[in-house]
Amino acid sequence: MQPHHCSNRSGSPVPFLRLALVLLISLASPASSCTEQERSSLLQLLAGLSRDGGLKASWRNGTDCCTWEGITCSGPSRTVTDVSLASRGLEGSISPFLGNLTGLLRLNLSRNSLSGGLPLELVSSSSIIVLDVSFNRLTGGLSELPSSTPARPLQVLNISSNLFTGRFPTSTWEVMKSLVVLNASTNGFTGQIPTTPCASAPSLAVLELSFNELSGNIPPGLSNCSMLKLLRAGYNNLSGTLPDELFKVTSLEHLSLPSNWLEGSLSGIGKLTNLVTLDLGGNELSGNIPESIGELKRLEELHLEHNSMSGELPSTLSNCTHLVTIDLKSNQFSGELTKVNFTSLPNLQNLDLLYNNFTGTIPESIYSCSRLTALRLSENNFHGQLSEKIGNLKFLSFLSLVGNSLTNLTRTLQILRSTRSLTTLLIGFNFMNETMPEDDSIDGFENLQVLSISDCSLSGKIPDCLSKLPNLEMLLLHNNQLTGPIPDWISSLNFLFYLDLSNNSLTGEISSSLMDMPMLKSNKTAPKVFELPVYDRSPFMQYLMPSAFPKVLNLGTNNFTGLIPEKIGELKALSSLNLSSNQLSGEIPETIGNLTNLQLLDLSGNHLTGAIPGALNNLHFLSKFNISSNDLEGPIPTVGQLSTFPNSSYDGNPKLCGPMLVNQCGSAETPLITQKRRKKKGVFALAFGVFFGGVAILFLLARLFVMFRGTSFMTKKEEQQQR
Structure with missing residues (x-):
């Protein structure tokens, strides 16, 4: 016979087990919940919110606030230690009553839409060690704490990405003896870089002040920040030279001061031997890169772009074997690159030397930097042919060689087809007066998204090998001497949304295949990112991804004939349509009025006839419009979008009339013809009067003539108003 262990047959527990269960539960449960003061302080925060992100469902009076969403309690007394409400969609103000949470260690209200000021009670809290209110809409300044305030425990203060203004307080930092991280970036703070934290907080490691309105020199007092690892103050109005005291902060690992007005040289930079990141781009630095750069053995990021630096690159740059990025674009560096042994830089991924004066091959x-993903050598003075060894760069995604003196385009493309990771290839302004390759065997570019072979004066036809680029999004072949028609396979490039064939000698009618390009009909674009920013005609206009470019069809300055296809109205995603300076005839299709995304429409310099379609007034985003130098006729719309453009948009159409033109719409005749006819009428009236020999008759006829002309003018004016 087996004994009963756990329960009787009725299902009710035995008394002993019931008692044991009660004891276990009582041991596992806290002896107390949060205090009434803590609950009340939290409810004060809730009361100040106009949008609470659903907190009311959890934060209910009379319940244990330790169970509320975003609240953490710790210790035997169940004290509130953490309030974590990041990214909750909160709107309203921050309650100063949160300062009554005497055990609160961490307060995170970041990434909401909170407004108003930052309560002094939180900054001066005797318990908070981490205070994060970043990415909100907080305003005002930071209040001064009384000098008599005892030391505060705050270690991390993140107030970045708000709307704070004014100068940094001084006495506040004097009591922050434990401060390790101060992030006040992306606000409107003015004045100088604060150095008080350096003297008061010996453990200060991070000082982040980028994107403010700070001015003045970099203060020598930063040398007191003996433990500082990161100093960022880019995108301010700092000026002067880099002080010698800054180079004494040898603990620095990240020095970032881009887009200021700093000047002078980098002579002392070799002392910061722990630097991992050096970003001084967008300043007014001069001189060369010192040989001492080779002392920065830990350096991974070197950004000196957009300065006025010059000279040759030092050979010691090869000693920085951990370099991942070298960005020296838009300077005046010169000489050959052979001094730098790139073989010693196995980790290099990005090399950008755009807009310099480098020479040689x-x-x-x-090509030994096998991890290289982006290489830009554009706008220098390199010459010769591309080496086959570039095929070693198996990860190369971005290659820009624009504006050098490279030769042999066909061979270049044959070499590059082995770099199968290429997505962006920009090689224009090279290969001058060569012939576009006709070899269909040029393939291997399956991943290519952007191809530019513009400004080369290339002869030949649009090569059929381009039809083998299934992922092509942007094709730029402008400013060449290409002939022949646009091939029908163009519509098979399903992702092509930017096509510039302008300034060539292409012939035939506008291909109907262009009307079937899928991406010019759809607003969809793939969210892909360039390895390096791409500049459009100016170093000041940069694009970070292909989809940031407008959808463009540019066939201007060619020899296209025939009509503008009616189906062009199906390309509803187009932002820019340029068919100017061709031999097109017929009328402007009404269907162009369907292209409601158009910002540019240029049909000038053709043989277009007929009236201006009223449907063009549907193009509400149109900012550039040109139909000059055609054979158009009739009135120019006096209302709507088309009435906002200057006379030059309509010049060279003798039969057009409108208030902005010499030819008014009161008469279909040109001013010159009208003037000649008036002279004839005057001669006829005089002859008629002399024939009858009577002054009275002449006077009467003259009155009748004037009355007749006045009646005619009024009638036409009324007709014009009716139109």
Whole structure:
């Protein structure tokens, strides 16, 4: 016979087990919940919110606030230690009553839409060690704490990405003896970089002040920040030279001061031997890169772009074997690159030397950087042919060689087809007066998204090998001497949304295949990102991804004939349509009025006839419009979008009339013809009067003539108003 262990047959527990269960529960449960003061302080925060992100469902009076959403309690007394309400869609103000949470260690209200000021009670809290209110809409300044305030425990203060203004307080930092991180970036703070935290907080490691309105010199007092690892103050109005005291902060690992007005040289930079990141781009630095750069053995990021630096690159740059990025674009560096042994830089991924004066051939040691993903050598004075060794760069995604003196386009493309990771290839302003390759065997560019072979004066036809680029999004072949028609396979490029064939000698009618390009009909674009920013005609206009470019069809300045296809109205995603300076005839299709995304429409310099379609007034985003130098006729719309453009948009159409033109719409005749006819009428009236020999008759006829002309003018004016 088996004994009963756990329960009787009725299902009710035995008394002993019931008692044991009660004891276990009582041991596992806290002896107390949060205090009434804590509950009340939290409810004060809730009361100040106009949008609470659903907190009311959890934060109910009379319940244990330790169970509320976003609240953490710790210790045997169940004290509130954490309030974590980041990214909750909160709107309203921050309650100062949160300062009554005497055990609160961490307060995170970041990434909401909170407004108003930052309560002094939180900054001066005797318990909070981490205070994060970043990414809100907080305003005002930071209040001063009384000098008699005892030391505060705050270690991390993140007030970045708000709307704070004014100068940094001084006495506040004097009591922050434990401060490790101060992030006040992306606000409107003015004045100088504060140095008080350096003297008061010996453990200060992070000082982040970027994107403010700070001015003045970099203060020498930063040398007191003996433990500082990160100093960022970019995108301010700082000026002067880099002080010698700054180079004494040898603990620095990240020095970032881009887009200021700093000047002078980098002579002392070699002392910061722990630097991992050096970003001084967008300043007014001069001189060369010192040989001492080789002392920065830990350096991974070197950004000196957009300065006025010059000279050759030092050979010691090869000692920075951990370099991942070298960005020296828009300077005046010169000489050959052979001094730098790129073989010693195995970690290099991005090399950008755009807009300098480097000469010679492209050193083959660059092709030993097997991890290179982006290489830009554009707008220099390199010459010769591309080396086959570039095929070693198996991860190369971005290659820009624009504006050098490279030769042999066909061979270049044959070499590059082995770099199968290429997505962006910009090689225009090279290969001058060569012939576009006709070899269909040029393939291997399956991943190519952007191809530019513009400004080369290339002869030949649009090569059929381009039809093998299934992922092509942007094709730029403008400013060449290409002939022949646009091939029908163009519509098979399902992702192509930017096509510039302008300034060539292409012939035939506008291909109907262009009307079937899927991406010009759809607003969809793939969210892909360039490895390096791409500049459009100016170093000041940069694009970070292909989809940031407008959808463009530019066939201007060619020899296209025939009509503008009616189906062009199906390309509803177009932002820019340029068919100017061709031999097109017929009328402007009404269907162009369907292209409601158009910002540019240029049909000038053709043989277009007929009236201006009223449907063009549907193009509400149109900012550039040109139909000059055609054979158009009739009135120019006096209302709507088309009435906002200057006379030059309509010049060279003798039969057009409108208030902005010499030819008014009161008469279909040109001013010159009208003037000649008036002279004839005057001669006829005089002859008629002399024939009858009577002054009275002449006077009467003259009155009748004037009355007749006045009646005619009024009638036409009324007709014009009716139109």
